[in-house]
Amino acid sequence: MDDLTSGSDSDYAKYWIDWFLTTKGNEYFCEVDEEYILDRFNLTGLNSEVQHYVQALDLITDSLEEELDDEMREAVEKSARHLYGLIHARFIITSRGLAKMLEKYKKADFGRCPRVLCHNQPLLPVGLSDQPYTKSVKLYCPRCEDIYNPKSTRHASIDGAYYGSTFPHMLFQVYPHLLPPKSNERYIPRIFGFKIHDIAKQHRWQDQQREEQQRRITVVGEGNVNS
Numbered sequence: 510m511d512d513l514t515s516g517s518d519s520d521y522a523k524y525w526i527d528w529f530l531t532t533k534g535n536e537y538f539c540e541v542d543e544e545y546i547l548d549r550f551n552l553t554g555l556n557s558e559v560q561h562y563v564q565a566l567d568l569i570t571d572s573l574e575e576e577l578d579d580e581m582r583e584a585v586e587k588s589a590r591h592l593y594g595l596i597h598a599r600f601i602i603t604s605r606g607l608a609k610m611l612e613k614y615k616k617a618d619f620g621r622c623p624r625v626l627c628h629n630q631p632l633l634p635v636g637l638s639d640q641p642y643t644k645s646v647k648l649y650c651p652r653c654e655d656i657y658n659p660k661s662t663r664h665a666s667i668d669g670a671y672y673g674s675t676f677p678h679m680l681f682q683v684y685p686h687l688l689p690p691k692s693n694e695r696y697i698p699r700i701f702g703f704k705i706h707d708i709a710k711q712h713r714w715q716d717q718q719r720e721e722q723q724r725r726i727t728v729v730g731e732g733n734v735n736s
């Protein structure tokens with residue numbers, strides 16, 4: 510199955526975005542609308558963030574006509590993936606982008622919360638930083654409000670800036686009725702049926718008593734009771 514996927518890459522070569530989205534490991538990305546990419550206003554500032562910007566953009570929009578040698582082709586390919594990621598981060602917080610990501614969330618394309626008491630809650634990708642090359646993508650659970658590492662190493666190596674720190678929170682701002690109820694259930698650790706918390710509390714109290722006693726003995730020993 511894996512071999513089939515990678516072997517069929519050339520079938521998609523005609524449409525760069527189709528090729529990109531069907532490449533293994535890119536399942537968290539949604540398809541950015543072509544109109545969005547073609548509106549240069551949406552890409553403001555990205556030209557200074559991406560090497561070979563013009564060729565990379567041409568490649569993404571299937572309009573690269575220049576003949577490139579292998580080395581240059583590889584560099585442009587890499588830039589195109591980076592550029593697509595940066596455009597993706599901007600697109601998914603627009604109403605169109607949110608709607609597309611919502612469909613993926615409903616299908617649990619981003620996986621489900623590993624926490625038992627979250628009862629298979631679907632996750633959403635989130636960046637811890639909006640700056641590229643800082644942190645890889647994490648998965649946010651809206652039920653326990655915690656973040657998790659993606660299970661697959663392919664997903665775990667995706668730049669978090671391609672999703673951004675705002676996206677999942679923006680999604681629930683726009684679709685508040687989809688916010689799952691907060692998880693109030695807590696796992697209670699027990700040893701032989703006793704809550705560890707109670708035992709720990711008792712231990713802490715005992716420690717405090719011992720320390721207090723020790724302190725008094727020291728003070729009396731030094732003869733400084735009233736100082």
Ligand SMILES: [Zn+2]
Binds near residue numbers: 624627652653
């Ligand atoms: Zn959770």
